[in-house]
Amino acid sequence: MPNVYDKLELLAITLPPPTQSVGAYVPVQRIGNIAFVAGHIAKRDGKPLAGKLGAEFTTAEGKDAARQVAIDLIATLNGAVGDLNKVKRIAKIMVLVNSTESFTEQHLVANGASELFGEVFGDVGAHARSAFGVAQIPFGACVEIELIAEVE
């Protein structure tokens, strides 16, 4: 079993600080060994990355944004679990894409997150998912992703 932190280093990924609680809810909550990670929105330089797929952003840009959200989710998991090697399964992700009424490539946007989980976690990262287009996202962000993981 490869060490997750070695994998992150190989991929030249530096984890940002984990998302902090903002009062009304928490970034991660658990039932037994199931960790529910709150929806994380796309950011750039610490600010919401706002815009719609099909208008302000291309599919490739959306995919990059989804990849970065996945890194933020990993950082939050790291803060909550304390050791990413204790993550036993990325079980499911839900990928929300801020979409115009005619944009239909949410699956390609979502691949930015799905592929990253595979690169970082290997077989442990093989997850089920849903991806779809929503009317809006808090702060106008282009992508929001929530995650369910199995942890030790």
Added chain:
Amino acid sequence: MPNVYDKLELLAITLPPPTQSVGAYVPVQRIGNIAFVAGHIAKRDGKPLAGKLGAEFTTAEGKDAARQVAIDLIATLNGAVGDLNKVKRIAKIMVLVNSTESFTEQHLVANGASELFGEVFGDVGAHARSAFGVAQIPFGACVEIELIAEVE
């Protein structure tokens, strides 16, 4: 551990009757100690509270609607579990906000539910969540919320 019913009384909250099954699906289903509560839509005087955030409703009105949906969810949990003191964790909520394409304050609407769970359940109410804007909701309701809880 404070008694949840005392807390509801202190907050002057009277629980409505729990949501009943409507044939094709049930309001609560369980896997072991995990309770999945079906999406509940915003209502007023027993009828769907219809309209979009960003058009017919302000953020403050949406927040009030979300708070009321949270009360309805608690009533349904009460009906299913029989004793709210057996709720061990409000683990995750998903808050759907019926939004125009430009409304971006779904997180503030969702706080109406999140804050209520904190007031009623204290630490047990500290949940993960996702909030986002959807194109429509059954009956045109302004808000729909589903919930996952840990129960005894």
Added chain:
Amino acid sequence: MPNVYDKLELLAITLPPPTQSVGAYVPVQRIGNIAFVAGHIAKRDGKPLAGKLGAEFTTAEGKDAARQVAIDLIATLNGAVGDLNKVKRIAKIMVLVNSTESFTEQHLVANGASELFGEVFGDVGAHARSAFGVAQIPFGACVEIELIAEVE
């Protein structure tokens, strides 16, 4: 306990081949006895059934599409679990309906899936659910459904 395959035969339902992995994610992932089934989109003759409720499709057509997605989900569960009689509970479904801004009958569309699960699985099929209208779905599909089941 009736045999699920007998029930499928009685209903004249032939299961299609289970959904295959497409690289970036898997059709079913488990945490213990909980199976998370990825979002499945509506298809006809193997191709995405594209269009919006409230525009290209009527509620009845959407309900038919949701029923067919439920059959595809059962086929995928069959492939993953190996024996549908080992499915102990269809716990929750999330039904996404590709909707115009004014279509508000997502619950009636969702009934196409909910009723099918009841017909095939009886009490085991009694599930919680959320149904709502989204701005778009991958490939423009009219319906997407994900599922959480308890399995042996």
